[in-house]
Amino acid sequence: MVTEFAPYWALILGGSSGLGLASARKLAANGMNICIVHRNTRVELAEIQQQFEEIRSQGVQLLTFNTDVLNTEKRADILQQLQEAMGTGRIRCLLHSIARGNLKALPDLEADDFNTTIGHMAVSLYEWSADILHRQLFATDARILSFTSDGSYKAMAHYAAVSAAKAALESITRSIALEFAPHGIRANCIRAGVTDTASLRKIPGSEALLEYSRERNPFRQLTTPEDVANVVYLLCKDEAAWINGAIIPVDGGTHIH
Numbered sequence: 001m002v003t004e005f006a007p008y009w010a011l012i013l014g015g016s017s018g019l020g021l022a023s024a025r026k027l028a029a030n031g032m033n034i035c036i037v038h039r040n041t042r043v044e045l046a047e048i049q050q051q052f053e054e055i056r057s058q059g060v061q062l063l064t065f066n067t068d069v070l071n072t073e074k075r076a077d078i079l080q081q082l083q084e085a086m087g088t089g090r091i092r093c094l095l096h097s098i099a100r101g102n103l104k105a106l107p108d109l110e111a112d113d114f115n116t117t118i119g120h121m122a123v124s125l126y127e128w129s130a131d132i133l134h135r136q137l138f139a140t141d142a143r144i145l146s147f148t149s150d151g152s153y154k155a156m157a158h159y160a161a162v163s164a165a166k167a168a169l170e171s172i173t174r175s176i177a178l179e180f181a182p183h184g185i186r187a188n189c190i191r192a193g194v195t196d197t198a199s200l201r202k203i204p205g206s207e208a209l210l211e212y213s214r215e216r217n218p219f220r221q222l223t224t225p226e227d228v229a230n231v232v233y234l235l236c237k238d239e240a241a242w243i244n245g246a247i248i249p250v251d252g253g254t255h256i257h
Contacts, residue, residue, distance in 0.1 A: 002029060002030050002031045003031040004030045004031050004032075005027065005030055005031045005032035005092060005236065006031045006032075006033075007033070007086075007087075007088070007089040008031075008032050008033065008089060008090065008091070008092035008093070008139060009032065009033045009034070009035060009061075009082070009086055009089055009090065009091050009092065009093075010023075010024070010027045010032050010033070010034050010035070010091070010092065010093040010094075010095060010236075011035045011037070011082065011091050011093070011094050011095070011128075011132070012024050012034065012035065012036045012037070012093075012095045012097060013037050013069050013094075013095065013096050013097060013098055013124065013125075013128060014037070014038060014039075014069075014096070014097035014098040014099060014100075015034070015036035015037070015038055015095070015097060016036060016038035016040055016044075016048045016051070017038075017048070017197065017198055017199075018097065018099065018195070018197035018198060018199055018225055019097050019147055019192060019195065019197070019225050019228045019229065020036070020038075020095065020097030021051060021225070022224075022225035022226050022228065022229035023095055023097070023225075023228070023229040023232040023233075024036060024055055025054070025055060025058075025229065026226070026229040026230065026232065026233045027093065027229075027232070027233060027236065028055045028058040028060045028062070029058055030233060031060065032060065032092065032093070032236070033060045033061040033062070033086075033089065034055055034060060034061070034062045034063070035062075035063040035064075035065075035078075035082050035085075036052070036062070036063070036064045036065070037064075037065045037067065037069055037078060038064065038065070038066055039066065039067065039068055039069070039100070040066060045066070052064055061085060063081065063082060063085055065078050069098060069120065069124045069128070070119055070120060070124055070127075072127075075127070075128065075131060076131070079131060079132065079135055079137065082137070083135065083137060086137070090137060090138060090139035090140075090142075091132060091137050091138050091139060091142060092139045092141075092142055092143065092236060093142070093143045093144075093145060093232070093236050094128060094129060094132060094138075094142070094143075094144045094145070095145050095146070095232060096124070096125040096128075096144075096145070096146035096147070096169075097146075097147055098120050098121050098124060099121070099197075099199035100116075100117070100120040100121065101117040101120070101121055101161055101162035101165060102114075102116065102117045102161040102162075103158045103159065103161075103162070103202060103203060103204065104158065104161070105157060105158045105204075106160055109160055109161055113161050114160075114161050114164055117161040117162060117164070117165045118161070118164055118165045118168050120165075121162065121165035121166070121168075121169060122165045122166075122168035122169040122172055123168070123172070125144070125146055125169060125172055125173070125176075126172050126176070129144055129176055129180070129185075129187075133180065133183060133185070138183065138184075138185060139184075140184045141184050141186075141238070141241055142184065142185045142186070143185075143186050143187075143188070143235055143236050143240070144173070144176055144180070144185060144186070144187040144188075145187075145188055145189070145190060145232055145235055145236075146169055146173060146189050146190070147189070147190055147191075147192055147228070148166045148169055148170050148189040148190070148191045148192075148247065149162075149166050149191060149192065150191070150255075151163040151166050152166035152167045152169070152170050152191070153167070157204070157205065158203060158204050158205075159203065169189065170189050170247055173187045173188065173189045173245070173247075174187075174245050177244045177245030178245065181244065186240075186241065186243065186244040187244065187245065188235060188243055188244065188245065188246045188247075188248060189246070189247045189248065190228060190231055190232065190235075190248050190250050191247055191248060191249045191250065191251070191255075192223055192227075192228045192250050192251065193213065193217070193222065193223030193227075193249075193250060193251025193252060193254050193255075194209060194210060194213035194222060194223060194251075194254070195222060195223045195224060195225055195227075195228065196210055196222055197225065210222060213254060216254050216257050217251070217252050217253065217254045217257075218252065218253040218254075218256075218257065219252050219253070221252060223250065223251050223252060223254075227250060227252070228250050231248065231250045235248075
C-alpha cells in the first residue's frame with residue numbers, strides 16, 4: 001500500500017461517479033483516507049457499493065453517506081462521525097464534485113431552478129468549507145478543490161442555471177483562497193475539459209458536444225475522469241502549496257483552439 005498521504009483524509013462531495021469517484025480512487029491509491037457524500041437512488045446503490053469496495057481494497061479507511069449536501073443537520077452529523085473516525089488525522093482535501101443542476105432551456109427556467117442549482121453546485125462549497133474550518137478539522141496545509149467548466153464564462157443552450165452556478169463557484173473559490181489563507185488553506189478550481197460522464201449525457205445535444213470537443217482538442221481526444229483525478233492528486237501534494245486562487249484548465253489544450 002502506498003502511504004504518501006497517510007494519515008490524511010479527503011472529503012469528497014459528490015464522489016459516487018464521474019470526476020469525484022475517479023479522484024477518490026486516485027487519492028486512495030496514494031494512501032489518503034476517503035469520506036464520500038453522495039446522493040443516489042436505491043437502484044444505483046448496488047453498483048456504487050461495488051465501486052466503494054474497490055476503494056477499500058486499497059487499504060484505506062472509507063466512510064460514505066448518501067444524503068443531500070445542503071442538509072445542515074446531516075452535515076453536522078457527518079462531520080461529527082468523520083472527526084471520530086479521523087482521530088488525530090485531519091482533512092487534507094475538500095473536493096467539491098456536485099453535479100445537481102437544472103438543464104431547462106430559457107425562458108422556462110424559474111427562480112427556484114437557479115436557486116437550487118446554485119445552492120448545490122456553488123454555495124454548498126462555502127458551507128462545508130466554513131463548517132470544517134470552524135470545527136478545526138482541516139490539516140495545516142489543506143486544499144479546497146472544485147470542478148468548474150467552460151460554462152462559467154460561455155453561454156450554452158440549456159445551461160443557464162449551471163453556468164450561473166459555475167461562475168458563482170469560481171467567485172467563491174477566489175474569496176476562500178484570499179480569506180482562508182491565514183489558516184493555511186489553499187483553494188483552486190479545476191476547469192475540466194468535456195468528459196463523457198453520466199452528468200454530461202444529461203445535457204441536450206451531448207453527442208454533438210462530445211464530437212466538437214474531440215475535434216478541437218490538439219490530441220483529438222476527450223478528457224477522461226482519470227486525467228482530472230491526476231490533477232487533483234497533484235494539487236494535494238506538498239509541492240503544490242503555492243498554487244492558490246487559480247482556475248486551472250485540464251483539457252489537453254482544448255481551450256487554446
